[in-house]
Amino acid sequence: MEERLRISEIFHSIQGETRSVGRPAIFVRLTGCPLRCRYCDTAYAFHGGEWMEPAAIHERIRAAGSPLVVVTGGEPLAQRGVLPFLSRLCDDGYEVFLETSGALPVADVDGRVVKVLDLKTPDSGEAPRNLWENISHLSPQDQVKFVLCSREDYDWAREVLEREQLATRCEVLFSPAHGELTLRNLAEWILADRLPVRLQIQLHKLIWGDVPGH
Numbered sequence: 223m224e225e226r227l228r229i230s231e232i233f234h235s236i237q238g239e240t241r242s243v244g245r246p247a248i249f250v251r252l253t254g255c256p257l258r259c260r261y262c263d264t265a266y267a268f269h270g271g272e273w274m275e276p277a278a279i280h281e282r283i284r285a286a287g288s289p290l291v292v293v294t295g296g297e298p299l300a301q302r303g304v305l306p307f308l309s310r311l312c313d314d315g316y317e318v319f320l321e322t323s324g325a326l327p328v329a330d331v332d333g334r335v336v337k338v339l340d341l342k343t344p345d346s347g348e349a350p351r352n353l354w355e356n357i358s359h360l361s362p363q364d365q366v367k368f369v370l371c372s373r374e375d376y377d378w379a380r381e382v383l384e385r386e387q388l389a390t391r392c393e394v395l396f397s398p399a400h401g402e403l404t405l406r407n408l409a410e411w412i413l414a415d416r417l418p419v420r421l422q423i424q425l426h427k428l429i430w431g432d433v434p435g436h
């Protein structure tokens with residue numbers, strides 16, 4: 223049974239990150255997040271938003287005409303109603319990506335949903351919130367993302383990559399925190415260490431800048 227969800231925004235845009243980068247998608251941003259990452263670029267989604275009935279959300283998605291739906295936040299899993307919502311999207315034939323902080327359990331997320339799990343680095347200020355058991359629920363279609371602020375963050379991520387054998391479970395994404403680490407530095411470190419990861423940029427910020435609604 224689907225419940226109402228508190229929604230910050232629904233918008234049609236180009237996916238700026240993850241394996242689906244560059245593809246048109248409809249984004250559903252849920253309100254609220256229990257974390258406070260130092261570099262958060264969606265703090266406007268911490269509060270406010272609008273309670274929407276599931277039928278109204280599904281209608282907005284249908285109207286966008288995109289086969290790819292990205293459910294993001296905030297932290298979408300902070301609203302319990304998101305689980306049946308995700309399953310219904312899969313039932314309706316959409317390709318569904320869930321972007322989650324990794325601080326809340328993913329065990330009950332529908333197996334058809336592609337999970338993009340952020341592992342929080344020390345410089346995010348939220349590393350103690352990482353729920354490590356989530357890693358055991360990742361499958362090859364999923365992705366783990368590290369947003370890196372510094373060389374120290376990079377070294378930490380490299381250790382986690384090895385300790386958890388992440389690259390054998392799923393794709394691993396390394397992304398520089400906007401304005402904190404250069405792409406070039408990160409690229410050179412990845413090459414020097416021959417890491418089996420994918421370097422990410424935030425394409426939507428290159429296109430539109432750091433503004434809501436994209």
Ligand code: SF4
Pocket residue numbers: 255256257258259261262263264265295296297323
């Ligand atoms: S988990 Fe995401 S939405 Fe929540 S504070 Fe961190 S960056 Fe912002």
